[in-house]
Amino acid sequence: MNFVKTMDELPLIVKIILAIPALDIIWVVYRLVKSINKKSTIGVVLALVLLFFGWPFLWLLDIIFIVLRGQVLWVD
Numbered sequence: 001m002n003f004v005k006t007m008d009e010l011p012l013i014v015k016i017i018l019a020i021p022a023l024d025i026i027w028v029v030y031r032l033v034k035s036i037n038k039k040s041t042i043g044v045v046l047a048l049v050l051l052f053f054g055w056p057f058l059w060l061l062d063i064i065f066i067v068l069r070g071q072v073l074w075v076d
Contacts, residue, residue, distance in 0.1 A: 004034045019062040027072050038076050
């Protein structure tokens with residue numbers, strides 16, 4: 001839970017930097033940990049799928065949603 005809170009409280013520019021293609025794995029881990037904390041089976045499964053197949057486009061969606069909403073898009 002501490003990891004999710006820490007990521008949520010990061011400054012906007014740091015969140016954007018963490019969303020660039022090579023570092024975006026951090027946001028996938030964030031989604032996984034957040035879903036595990038909420039005991040969301042669908043969220044965990046989706047996070048694992050994104051971990052393996054979401055690389056080509058996920059970073060772009062993350063940057064867009066961080067700029068517009070201040071957080072990454074997620075189902076929880």
